[in-house]
Amino acid sequence: MKDIYELFNGIEVDTNVKEMSSVSDIEKKKIFKELNHRIGKAKKQSKWKRALSVAIVTFGIITPAIVGLSFTAYAEDIPFLGNIFNFFSSDGSYEGYDENAEKLDLVQESNGIKISINDTVFDGKTLYITYMIETDKDLGDSPSVNSTPVYGDSGLTGSENISRIEEGKYISVMETEHYYSNDLDEVDVNWNIESVSTEANNNGTVYDGNWNFQFKVKAVETQYVALNETIEKGGMTFTADNIAITPMSFILSYQHVATYDIINNWDNQFVEVEVKDDLGNSYKSLSVSGYGNPKFSKNWTATYNKLYPNATKLILTPIIELSDNETIGYYKNGEQIKANYRTMESEADYEEIRLEDITVELK
Known part of the structure; x- marks a missing residue:
């Protein structure tokens, strides 16, 4: 769950206070009486909400102006929590997405669960949707909406970030990417949700319902830079195809054989591809997805954070990672029995091949 203290970093506070205001013993007792009352109800509250209660009380001891704040002033009363993209942008993931988003404000309610779509952004390849879930039902810490928005005729892949901001209220960013070789200018989106569950893939407690959304969205303005650069090394062929530059990100398309x-x-x-510019800035890869033959070749798409406006060159460094899965046993002839996965702490064989840099002229 999002740490509320990260969110407080977004608040501007005047630290040049020349004079502290005194607080009477009666005011202090009122504050801690209210705090004790809130702690008594804390078992039914989310962790961040309890932290916020304590934070408000702490600030209240500093100045009477803060003491006057209502103790029910939680997420909905903090301005930056009204912006879902900003909520998930503490690591820079969705910086600039809100000002380029199209407001939808679509609401569907079924089986005691209300789902509201707030905003959408389409970069020609990936569709981003922010939404909120509100309910009195117990959906746990991280519920799952068991459906992916559909648009176009090609295959789609989806992922989402979801966070509970208070009891019975969740916010999320859903990402859905299409497999067209060319970007799309406009799409008709259908998102038909038939269930919400407490765990992914319709596991845990499942609440059936009918939440249907339809809307149309245009792609943001995009500038394309053709690359067509190929490098061969160590039995791998890497080709950088193009870069699509949007107002809030840039997208690198590449492939390997x-x-x-x-x-x-x-x-x-x-x-994966490390990216930096001629100003010394490094760019974070926000998402990487690939499709194709998993053994032989793949087409990849990587989305990076917003391009610095004064950058004139990008330096791409392709990195090829080769790895083996876990060994879970041996056949009688001594041959390894392989799992179909590799753990994070795996000691199975791994090799990294760094290819030579590719320089891209932007201006």
Whole structure:
């Protein structure tokens, strides 16, 4: 869950206070009486809400102006929590998305659960939707909406960030990417939700319902830079296809092809690209997705944070990661029995191949 203390970093506070206001013993007793009352109800509150109560009381001891704040002034009364993109942007993931978003304000309620779509942004490749869930039902800490928005005729892949901001209220950003080779200018979106569950993939407690949304959205203005740069090394061929620059991000499209030697000796291939500019700025990869033959070749799309306006060049450094899955046993002949996964702390074989830099002229 989002740490409320990260969110307080977004509040401007005057730290140059020259004079502290005194607080009477009666006022202090009132504050701590209210705090004790709130703690008694804390078992039914989310952790961040309890932290906010304590934070408000702490500030209240400093100045009477803060003491006057209502102790029910939680998430809905803090301005930056009204912006879902900003809520999830503490790491820079959605910086600039809100000012380029189209407001929808669509609401559907079914089986005691209200789902509200707030905003949407489409960059030609990926659709971003912010939404809120409100209910008296117990959906746990991280419920799952068991449906993906549909648009176009190609395959789609989806992911989401979801956070409970208080009891019975959740906010989320849903990302859905299409597999078209070309970007789309406008899409008709259908999002038909048939269930909400306390765990992913319709697991845990499942609440059936009918939440149907339809809307149209245009892609934000995009500038394309053709690359067509190819590098071969260590049995891998990497090709940088193009970069799409939007007002809030840039998207690198690339592909790789592996030789049979790589295929026969490694279980997994993953290709990412480090990016920096001629000003010394490094760009964070916000998402990476790929489709194709998992053994032989893949087309990749990587989205990065907003381009610095004065940058004139980008330096791309492709990194190829080759890895093996876990060994879970051995056959009688001594051959390894492989799992279809690799753990984070795996000691199975791993190799990283860094390719030479590719310089992209932007201006």
